[in-house]
Amino acid sequence: MTATPVRAPRTGRERTRPQQRSRPARATRWRRIITPLLVVVLWEGASRAGILPPDKLSAPSDVLAAGWRLAADGTLWHNLLDSLVRAVIGLAIGGGLGLALGSVAGLLRLGDDLVDPPVQMARMLPHLGLVPLLLIWVGIGEPLKISLVALGAFFPVYLNTYGGIRGIDERLVEAARTCGLSAAARLRHVVLPGALPSLFLGLRLAFGAGWLSLVVGEQVNADSGLGFMMMEAREFAQTDVVVLGLLIYALLGLLSDLALRTAEGRALAWRRGLEAS
Amino acid sequence: MAARPRSELNPATTAPDVAPDLTAADLAVVTARGITRAFGDTTVLDGVDLRIRRGEVVALLGASGSGKSTLLRVLAGLDSGADGEVRTSGRTAVVFQEHRLLPWKRVADNIALGLRGPDLARRTSAALAGVGLADRGRAWPAELSGGQAQRVALARALVREPDILLLDEPFAALDALNRLRMQALFFRLRGEHDFAALLVTHDVNEALLLADRLLVLEDGRIAEDTPVPLPHPRTQDDPGFGALRRHLLTRLRVPLVPDRS
Numbered sequence: 001m002t003a004t005p006v007r008a009p010r011t012g013r014e015r016t017r018p019q020q021r022s023r024p025a026r027a028t029r030w031r032r033i034i035t036p037l038l039v040v041v042l043w044e045g046a047s048r049a050g051i052l053p054p055d056k057l058s059a060p061s062d063v064l065a066a067g068w069r070l071a072a073d074g075t076l077w078h079n080l081l082d083s084l085v086r087a088v089i090g091l092a093i094g095g096g097l098g099l100a101l102g103s104v105a106g107l108l109r110l111g112d113d114l115v116d117p118p119v120q121m122a123r124m125l126p127h128l129g130l131v132p133l134l135l136i137w138v139g140i141g142e143p144l145k146i147s148l149v150a151l152g153a154f155f156p157v158y159l160n161t162y163g164g165i166r167g168i169d170e171r172l173v174e175a176a177r178t179c180g181l182s183a184a185a186r187l188r189h190v191v192l193p194g195a196l197p198s199l200f201l202g203l204r205l206a207f208g209a210g211w212l213s214l215v216v217g218e219q220v221n222a223d224s225g226l227g228f229m230m231m232e233a234r235e236f237a238q239t240d241v242v243v244l245g246l247l248i249y250a251l252l253g254l255l256s257d258l259a260l261r262t263a264e265g266r267a268l269a270w271r272r273g274l275e276a277s
Numbered sequence: 278m279a280a281r282p283r284s285e286l287n288p289a290t291t292a293p294d295v296a297p298d299l300t301a302a303d304l305a306v307v308t309a310r311g312i313t314r315a316f317g318d319t320t321v322l323d324g325v326d327l328r329i330r331r332g333e334v335v336a337l338l339g340a341s342g343s344g345k346s347t348l349l350r351v352l353a354g355l356d357s358g359a360d361g362e363v364r365t366s367g368r369t370a371v372v373f374q375e376h377r378l379l380p381w382k383r384v385a386d387n388i389a390l391g392l393r394g395p396d397l398a399r400r401t402s403a404a405l406a407g408v409g410l411a412d413r414g415r416a417w418p419a420e421l422s423g424g425q426a427q428r429v430a431l432a433r434a435l436v437r438e439p440d441i442l443l444l445d446e447p448f449a450a451l452d453a454l455n456r457l458r459m460q461a462l463f464f465r466l467r468g469e470h471d472f473a474a475l476l477v478t479h480d481v482n483e484a485l486l487l488a489d490r491l492l493v494l495e496d497g498r499i500a501e502d503t504p505v506p507l508p509h510p511r512t513q514d515d516p517g518f519g520a521l522r523r524h525l526l527t528r529l530r531v532p533l534v535p536d537r538s
């Protein structure tokens with residue numbers, strides 16, 4: 001908290017202190033939605049008043065209506081499904097590779113020497129800048145989008161797996177050895193749980209990078225998916241569908257992060273004690 | 278068990294033991310000969326010979342940096358860079374200066390780490406009860422105080438029913454009162470379990486209260502090997518305690534009265 005000067009006790013002030021600390025969590029939380037609500041109301045008002053022309057930006061109510069319309073005729077669902085499939089496949093490939101190579105580099109000295117230098121170099125390339133090259137290599141079909149997602153997911157998972165394993169307290173591994181744990185058992189009881197917080201962080205970053213890559217990939221060239229839906233709407237100046245697409249991307253990112261945080265909270269229950277102390 | 282063949286034994290020091298003293302050799306739980314360990318150019322251990330008999334508590338003293346922890350790690354089989362021969366018979370367990378409990382395992386699971394068997398739960402709770410923490414099995418290590426965590430570490434070692442317990446300044450991180458409690462606890466557990474122990478310590482009083490024999494490590498060798506002939510249980514005002522203490526402090530080159538320099 002902010003630094004409070006040490007003074008002679010002032011009872012009134014002391015009594016309000018704990019309340020002040022707990023208040024933002026409960027009673028004043030509603031204040032945090034005032035500004036977003038205000039923005040939406042102003043936006044809607046500006047659209048109705050004709051200040052925001054609909055071919056530049058649709059009113060929030062039009063966006064909702066577009067969502068309803070596309071959901072009803074099924075367009076939204078099949079595009080969403082295509083995007084989700086690409087995201088899942090790309091994340092599985094990129095994340096799986098990142099986990100495997102990160103473990104090899106983190107656990108084995110030889111792996112470290114052979115794997116880490118090229119990965120560290122490659123990570124300096126902005127992977128979205130690879131689009132032209134990927135277009136030449138894999139064309140404009142599904143592999144392009146999946147490769148982009150996989151590339152986006154690979155680096156955070158690799159780096160955090162490697163870092164997580166490297167960061168494990170060697171003294172704990174040693175203690176486990178004196179308890180008679182074999183190398184495989186040390187991996188299971190010490191290395192894996194020790195690296196887990198870092199793994200979760202990598203996964204969350206990978207989800208973010210994966211979504212971003214998907215947006216870019218689907219807008220480069222596609223015949224389905226959320227990005228395609230948005231680019232197609234752009235041609236007909238349907239800004240309501242474009243904004244809808246953005247909202248859904250945001251919602252997907254939010255949901256995946258929430259799911260991951262929940263899983264993290266479950267798996268890392270032991271850390272709650274650490275944070276409290 | 279963890280015997281490493283040694284090519285160049287020093288015959289002068291080992292030969293007399295062999296034939297006439299077979300029974301004593303049989304009783305040894307740890308025999309170390311000619312332990313050497315160097316880090317780069319500095320030789321930390323320079324031919325340490327050591328024997329610990331079954332059930333014997335040996336305190337290892339020495340200046341900071343004299344190589345006590347290094348020696349203990351060699352005896353525990355944790356240092357692959359050392360030369361010499363270490364022979365241990367029976368089970369070994371280690372207690373470090375820090376508790377080294379796995380933060381992601383509950384206290385009971387930490388104690389049971391690496392153990393197998395049908396009555397594991399019973400053994401674990403018995404070990405916890407032995408250190409006075411019967412009700413903390415479900416706690417996370419982070420929820421324990423420093424003294425409690427160190428007692429759990431002691432329980433984790435003792436549940437293995439070790440023949441030799443290696444302790445590296447196990448109570449040094451605790452406050453003075455807790456340290457006294459831990460020393461009393463150690464003495465009681467020693468009576469119950471009958472393990473041999475090598476106790477690395479900075480605390481001369483602790484060594485004199487608990488140990489049957491004192492070793493001083495100096496210049497990479499055991500420079501002093503003194504039995505402590507005081508009867509148990511000991512207190513600091515036992516006759517003979519003060520004299521031994523003064524002798525030891527002089528040996529460790531610690532001034533007996535605080536000087537003003």
Ligand SMILES: Nc1ncnc2c1ncn2[C@@H]1O[C@H](COP(=O)(O)OP(=O)(O)OP(=O)(O)O)[C@@H](O)[C@H]1O
Pocket residue numbers: 316321339340341342343344345346347348
């Ligand atoms: N892994 C290492 N690499 C390099 N030098 C080391 C290493 N471990 C120990 N040393 C050196 O070996 C010497 C002995 O260290 P050690 O930890 O055994 O001392 P100690 O007697 O236990 O000291 P203390 O009483 O302070 O714990 C020190 O000079 C230390 O710098």
Ligand SMILES: [Mg+2]
Pocket residue numbers: 345346347445
């Ligand atoms: Mg030490």
